[in-house]
Amino acid sequence: MKTYILKIMLLILIGSTVGCDLEEEPKGLLSPEGFFQTPSDVQAAVYGAYAEFVTTNMEKSFFLALMLRGDMVDIGDGNTLADRVTTNNFTMDANNGIIEDSWVKLYQSISAANTAIAGARSINAESFIKNRLEAEARFIRAYAYYHLVRSFGDVPYLGGPVESVNTLNNATRTPVNEIYTNIINDLLFAKENLPNRNVSNVRNIGTKGSASTVLADVYLTLKRFDDAADEARYIITNKAVFDYALENNYQNLFNANVAGNIKESILTIDLKNNLNDGEYNPKDGMVNLTRIRDFAPRSLSVAVPSLKVYTTWDSRDYRRKVSFEDSVVFKGNKIALVNSTFRVPRPHIAKFFRFPGPQDGGDDRSSDHHYNLYRYADVLLIAAEAIAETDGATPEAIGYVNQIRQRARFNGAKTTSFPVDVLSGISNADFIQLLREERRLEFAFEFKRWYDIKRWGILNEAFTRPESLESYNVDVNRDYLFPIPQIDVNPPKITQNTGY
Incomplete structure (x- = not known):
């Protein structure tokens, strides 16, 4: 101890x-x-x-x-x-x-x-x-x-x-x-x-690659776009050295049964780690905060998708299927969660509770997830955005986005035709807007969206327009920051x- x-x-x-x-x-x-x-x-x-x-x-x-x-x-x-x-x-x-x-x-x-x-x-x-x-x-x-x-x-x-x-x-x-x-x-x-890699390739302790990834993100936040692009290129060039690669199946990123073997992970939170001497308390973790209340024991339906997120997401996108649980088998019958008799009758976030891994002692709140704070997809989209903000929609920037889209076309069984590749000739403004939407979908429910809203300065746009995914009164002079406790x-x- x-x-x-x-x-x-x-x-x-x-x-x-x-x-x-x-x-x-x-x-x-x-x-x-x-x-x-x-x-x-x-x-x-x-x-x-x-x-x-x-x-x-x-x-x-x-x-x-x-x-x-x-x-x-x-x-x-x-x-x-x-x-x-x-x-x-x-x-x-x-x-x-x-x-x-x-x-x-x-x-x-x-x-x-x-x-x-x-x-x-x-x-x-x-x-x-x-x-x-x-x-x-x-x-x-x-x-x-x-x-x-x-x-x-x-x-x-x-x-x-x-x-x-x-x-x-x-x-x-x-x-x-x-x-x-x-x-x-x-x-x-x-x-x-x-080092380039940690002992046993664990990814919850800093490495050269994770330091470079966070640095690229910092530069992007500070609008130092050339520096962000260079840092992201450094990681892409050395991805084999760091053992980074896009996971073939998007669902595997949220399957705790294979969490320790994902090359896409760059920096993770592994609650069952070797850092805290087994002081693991699963109470009120992401599994039961997002799982369907009234369907499983100790499930709270606290954090659920905004309904427009579900209804506006193209159903052909495999990432949508991975991200949502929209129906369950209840008393032998498959029922849709929308308009169901459950306390919160809407689709739920599936990324954390669908495949939680072995649950200790039958405690269905525990999880073996390695939550991805950064993954290789981050690097590709950081590079694409940083390049777009300086040089426009170059073939290099478009190529990074298309790597993400190519992975999204594999649905776990076969390769589909959606989402299509981004084509050359797209305007810079349209490409930047497309990039922002790609980040929203790729990293749905992964603790990144608020920081994106903040660094893009789109608080009013996100919450006060008729097409906003959620509608709340916001104050740009206050709400970009939390209060000091x-x-x-x-x-x-x-x-x-x-x-x-």
Whole structure:
């Protein structure tokens, strides 16, 4: 239980205390130079940083919030937690519990990473070992901050271990551009010092390829399109080195029985991992949050597709079949979920509960899914979009989209004729719009849509037009960001986001 013991010691550091007023010296503050003696000590701390990110709390809070905030996922059963409802309909305030949970977990991961980084620098070991350990920690720190800065804007940037109360009491909001500079520096260091593949090819710990993928995404978000295209090309060129490839059958990406063998996966969340000493609690995970209430035990119908997502998606697209459960066999009869007697009579998200893998001890909430945070399809569409934004609809950019469409034409049994390839001669404007739609369908319900809406600046377009997939009153001056959790607002040091 070495990892668990270190986690307890390390993660007392900040938890939810960023911005809170502390009056005495915290008991868990460490001096990494004296605590860490060997690379194994530091590796355990690195695992602690990843383990804080890879938890069911993150799954049922942060990733659920990202799904609900977009225009493709709605609340099914309105009797669920009020914090989920207000996240979905843009009426949340600074006391929202799932946003608070998300903030705390992200900062706990950062805190543990900072301590691991200091430990890696302090131990007596060969430089390549020290650099790899530091790179693993800097990768997860960068990734956690990337979520924080997109979700909350200016946030306190803590770049080292918290070794005194003054670090916490004097924390202020760091400008977004400065945070992004730090994120990019961390990812460049990780790309340089991480291996091409991890031991046993596990993909829930950073690698050179995953660092490059996140870096390409960061550049795309910052509209540094040439850099994003170059970074994506680097991954495409070296895909064999990193062991990346499009999975032949789209359904396999959401089949937990084969999750550990998917070459398309670049960075995953594997809740049953070797990072957290078996501290796996399946309660309220994606399986039962999305599964059909009244059909299976402990199923909640919390996050369900917006009905227009289902009705406007061409039925010839195999990805639609994979993404939705629209009928079930109930008491020996196959019935359509729409207009059924179930509490939430509409199609449900099938990606997480259709093939959950072996479920521990008969607990039908557990899952063996390796949730894809990035997969090779991301790289192809990042490259296509970045090229389109600078050079237009080039044959290269079109070719990347057509690789995605070619895979979508295989329905698990045979190759069909839909979706058709994008043809040369398409206008730049039409191609960019097509790319955005391709991302929406390819990554449906995979925690990406809200970030796309945000970086494209299409909040009003997504929610207020007659053809919008969901209709809500939104405020562009407020709703692109979540509120800073109330527990961490300590004016004037940490101010609240506009409108909350």
